Amino acid sequence: xxxxxxxxxxxxKAVEMLKKTTPEHRREALEKVAWNVFQLKAEDVxxxxxxxxxxxxxxxxxxxxxxxxxxxxxxxxxxYRFEAAIKDLTGFPFVVPTHQGRAADNLLGRMFYKGHNYKxxxxxxxxxxxxxxxxxxxxxxxxxxxxxxxxSQSYHPFKGNMSPQKLEDFIKKHGREAIGMxxxxxxxxxxxxxxxxxxxxxxxxxxxxxxxxxxxADAARCFENCYFIKERxxxxxxxxxxxxxxxxxxxxxxxxxxxxxxxxVNMGGYFCCRDEELYHRAANDNMAYEGFQTYGxxxxxDLEAIAIGMYExxxxxxxxxxxxxxxxxxxRLDEFxxxxxxxxxxxxxxxxxxxFYKDIPPEKFPGLCLAADAYLVxxxxxxxxxxxxxxxxxxxxxxxxxxxxxxxxxISRRVYTNSHMDIIAETLGELYKSGSPNFKGMDKxxxxxxxxxxxxxxxxxxx
Numbered sequence: 001x002x003x004x005x006x007x008x009x010x011x012x013k014a015v016e017m018l019k020k021t022t023p024e025h026r027r028e029a030l031e032k033v034a035w036n037v038f039q040l041k042a043e044d045v046x047x048x049x050x051x052x053x054x055x056x057x058x059x060x061x062x063x064x065x066x067x068x069x070x071x072x073x074x075x076x077x078x079x080y081r082f083e084a085a086i087k088d089l090t091g092f093p094f095v096v097p098t099h100q101g102r103a104a105d106n107l108l109g110r111m112f113y114k115g116h117n118y119k120x121x122x123x124x125x126x127x128x129x130x131x132x133x134x135x136x137x138x139x140x141x142x143x144x145x146x147x148x149x150x151x152s153q154s155y156h157p158f159k160g161n162m163s164p165q166k167l168e169d170f171i172k173k174h175g176r177e178a179i180g181m182x183x184x185x186x187x188x189x190x191x192x193x194x195x196x197x198x199x200x201x202x203x204x205x206x207x208x209x210x211x212x213x214x215x216x217a218d219a220a221r222c223f224e225n226c227y228f229i230k231e232r233x234x235x236x237x238x239x240x241x242x243x244x245x246x247x248x249x250x251x252x253x254x255x256x257x258x259x260x261x262x263x264x265v266n267m268g269g270y271f272c273c274r275d276e277e278l279y280h281r282a283a284n285d286n287m288a289y290e291g292f293q294t295y296g297x298x299x300x301x302d303l304e305a306i307a308i309g310m311y312e313x314x315x316x317x318x319x320x321x322x323x324x325x326x327x328x329x330x331x332r333l334d335e336f337x338x339x340x341x342x343x344x345x346x347x348x349x350x351x352x353x354x355x356f357y358k359d360i361p362p363e364k365f366p367g368l369c370l371a372a373d374a375y376l377v378x379x380x381x382x383x384x385x386x387x388x389x390x391x392x393x394x395x396x397x398x399x400x401x402x403x404x405x406x407x408x409x410x411i412s413r414r415v416y417t418n419s420h421m422d423i424i425a426e427t428l429g430e431l432y433k434s435g436s437p438n439f440k441g442m443d444k445x446x447x448x449x450x451x452x453x454x455x456x457x458x459x460x461x462x463x
Contacts (some may be wrong), residue, residue: 024117034457046379054260056413069301092272094279101258113137118180124162159199160188181214193345195228217255224346228446264309336429348410364441
């Protein structure tokens, strides 16, 4: 397979210079933030792979659209272009804008969980924002990922699938009255940006609806998911990405989206649904948190950029180049034997921390050690999404570790070149070969809600 197949489908028109720092500077920077890479200043980072959320490079058409932003408080023209794009690509008739996905998650929680005695939200695998929103209402997000999704080294085309059998069994065991809703995350961020098949989306929706449960999509990376359906699922090879998206959303009652991912913008989100009464409730509720129903916490210029970004993000040639770059990084890491989630997913490469640093026990957070090492060695920022991010402190004080322990190398859309991928691969390759040059492990000083890892302090055990 030639490298030209994955050539970027764009040319660069503006550049931002990167800053290189010394190892001494980087060590001092990490010490100041208690070894938490989330707390580093961006100016001290060379290649930033912390997240793909809001870090995309906008196109010339998007930048031009900013000047068309109508900043009227109510009824701005920009909203109607935003609304039309989302209606067209999702098929949902009712759309409420929010400033980002987390706001949409919490709107969903207020709409469906508040005032009820639900115990669970059921997911294929919850990300921290979904789990955090559930915990705000004294609920737990239960992961029902199908078994292949837990094995980082085996091949399966749709490792993001929810297990229909687990879903049915869970509902029968706990009863419909204990469950707030079923949420399918597409793609599944927590276990490697792994896609969910159309067949699985449909089947799980049928089970949810059989028991009268609302069925929603967490659609932050919906177009990447559609790309994988087109490439890997029988019957979709000749279908357009946008038609695949419309079918995919047709199986859901509604969706939330952090448009900061597949919408190719720096800020934005939405809540959408089919039920008009639910829409009016959502619009009224959202007023207290995000703003009037035609801006929802976003400036008119943001709405304009989103209206274009949703179409650019669902373009097949763009997706082929974007996901091809992630595959390229995986191939380079493979040359060094680095253990990562296979096959590579949509938004980045996820390294299996327990296989990478086998001598660091899970309770000592090998993923945190890897993230710190990568920064200290080369100024690369990557994110631990495993033992620290998803562990839970039990009421008796014991720590329940998650089944998976990954470090995400998130690739920003239309930002870096394959030369940057080479630097990342070579850095991690050397670390995998040598072992951690710095750490025996780390301890987590503070525990809180599901997303406490953003602000946690860590105490290293040095070699």
